[in-house]
Amino acid sequence: MSSFTFNNARKEFVQIAKGWKRPIWAPLKRNFLSVPGYPGARLLNTQTEMRVLSIPVGIIVPDDGDLELLKEEIADWLITDEPVELIFDVEPNRTYLAVVDDSFDPDEFVTLGIGTITFICPMPYKLGPTQKKVLAIDEGGNLKAEFRNRGSVESNPIIDITVGAQSPFLDVWNDNDYFRIGYPVGYKSKIVKEDERLINDDCSSLKGWEPFGGQIGKYLARGSMEVVGGKAFRASDYGQSELNKWHGPFVMKEIPTIGKKIGDFKLDIQFALQSTKYDQMGKTIAMVLDADYKIICQVDMSDEYMSHEITLAHSSVGSGENEQLLSNETGYYIDTFNQFSGHFALARRGNHWRVYCAKYIVGTEQDGASFVMEWYDVGNWNPNTTKEPKYIAVGCVAFGGYYPVNVCQIKDVKFWRINTLEIDETPYIFDVGDKIQIDTVRSLVTINGTNAIALKDIFSTFPIVKRGQNEIIVRPANVGIAELTYRERFR
Numbered sequence: 001m002s003s004f005t006f007n008n009a010r011k012e013f014v015q016i017a018k019g020w021k022r023p024i025w026a027p028l029k030r031n032f033l034s035v036p037g038y039p040g041a042r043l044l045n046t047q048t049e050m051r052v053l054s055i056p057v058g059i060i061v062p063d064d065g066d067l068e069l070l071k072e073e074i075a076d077w078l079i080t081d082e083p084v085e086l087i088f089d090v091e092p093n094r095t096y097l098a099v100v101d102d103s104f105d106p107d108e109f110v111t112l113g114i115g116t117i118t119f120i121c122p123m124p125y126k127l128g129p130t131q132k133k134v135l136a137i138d139e140g141g142n143l144k145a146e147f148r149n150r151g152s153v154e155s156n157p158i159i160d161i162t163v164g165a166q167s168p169f170l171d172v173w174n175d176n177d178y179f180r181i182g183y184p185v186g187y188k189s190k191i192v193k194e195d196e197r198l199i200n201d202d203c204s205s206l207k208g209w210e211p212f213g214g215q216i217g218k219y220l221a222r223g224s225m226e227v228v229g230g231k232a233f234r235a236s237d238y239g240q241s242e243l244n245k246w247h248g249p250f251v252m253k254e255i256p257t258i259g260k261k262i263g264d265f266k267l268d269i270q271f272a273l274q275s276t277k278y279d280q281m282g283k284t285i286a287m288v289l290d291a292d293y294k295i296i297c298q299v300d301m302s303d304e305y306m307s308h309e310i311t312l313a314h315s316s317v318g319s320g321e322n323e324q325l326l327s328n329e330t331g332y333y334i335d336t337f338n339q340f341s342g343h344f345a346l347a348r349r350g351n352h353w354r355v356y357c358a359k360y361i362v363g364t365e366q367d368g369a370s371f372v373m374e375w376y377d378v379g380n381w382n383p384n385t386t387k388e389p390k391y392i393a394v395g396c397v398a399f400g401g402y403y404p405v406n407v408c409q410i411k412d413v414k415f416w417r418i419n420t421l422e423i424d425e426t427p428y429i430f431d432v433g434d435k436i437q438i439d440t441v442r443s444l445v446t447i448n449g450t451n452a453i454a455l456k457d458i459f460s461t462f463p464i465v466k467r468g469q470n471e472i473i474v475r476p477a478n479v480g481i482a483e484l485t486y487r488e489r490f491r
Contacts, residue, residue: 002089004055006098006119009077017056017114022088025491026051026124048491051121053086053098058114071106078104078117086119094126094490125153128488135474135482143477148469151488155465156440163436164480166193166428171475172438172463179438180457181445182429192419194427195266198256199392199415203233209251212393216287217295217319219397220247232272232409235396246283248397248404255389255415262389264418266347268448269394273301273340274407275309282398282405286344286413289391295319296384297326299344299355301337303405311337313357313371315346318384326355327373336369343367343449349418351377351385358450365449366437389415429455432480440464 002016027049032041061070083097101118109115133145149155159172168191169182185191201208205227212221222239238248255262269286283302287295299315315326326346331337342359358370377385392415398404421427430436430447437446440462445452463472465486474482 005087007084013060051124053119125489133484143474155486157486159438161436162481163434165478173473180460181455195416201413212250212252221250223249225249232411238398246397250395252393264349266416268345268414270343270412271301272409276406280405281402287393291390315355
């Protein structure tokens, strides 16, 4: 007798009954139009409907098995919130995405020892193994991948690009079909950097960062910072604690001006703040400072509660009597930003301040839960609206004698000068090191995890991997490293 793997697990005590046959293809529905005076009917279209798999199974209960625990184990295995992978032993190279029908009764199944499990596949096609194609420059100078899709229907790929050169546009072509973000340019076009990146630090080394000591805003800068795993800053020592005081290490880096005063700017920081116990307290912080080491603006992820885990996305302009709160958000729910791994951006354009915070979808660097807050400093009453940035400071702090947060890290620091565009100028839309993802399943394009659908050409369509031969071309050819991932789909 055979069995199956579902939700990345298999139960040896569950066996498929002999004689069960899988449907050869997904169910089809033909839509016809009858016309008076026309013999028969006209075929309008064909719909592929959900695939339903009703599987007769038997259960072999161990002699010393606890039936109640067995019911819980089976329910935990089979009941899922989203479709997950289903693989049959007799067809190991094909994968279904399925959920169990809500009529499933674990009590009856375990008590009688036999039953029927009904799997529903909202996406009706079977999937083959994951295919990856790295695009390469061909003899004609195109960044291209040629391959054959042996599936019986088209597939939805994910295209990942690590940028190696700036560009005002990105195209993906497959035959005559194209997808585009950005702005096509002619030979007379003047291409400029609207967002001119001055700092791009992946926090793999403290080289170029100087320790900051003393008082910085309401924080006592003390202790020491270290690099963990070659990919993040964290506190190796929070320094001497004081009652009801935030304390911990800060490091600072000067912003290169490249001979031009910085007016408008943008800051984007990747943070991780993850408690393992409810009584841990801490903050991971980034600040923009002026030439006198005064705070122009600040973003931080913080847990200020000694009795609960509640993570806040806090941001502000200035400090002391000139402080203006921009955000102090938990997200949609009180625990939305708990176990935070994501990024926090702040921009100043004239008298307009804007913050954007997003928690990454688990296992990715794609934005999930997020919010935007804005503030207009009408009349420029806050002096920090016109101050020139000079330094970036980042820190990790604990509160008094309380336990610090277990994971309190700064993982990436970026800072841009925002230049004003003239009417006849075209901006670059991405920079060296940026990561672009085109996810055709979700009809989503992101740059560094942030939704960039506003840059999409409205006449272009998301690329697909066609049935049969494909020739995927990415332009410009020097854009960087491009990789296409897809799974063949079968009826």
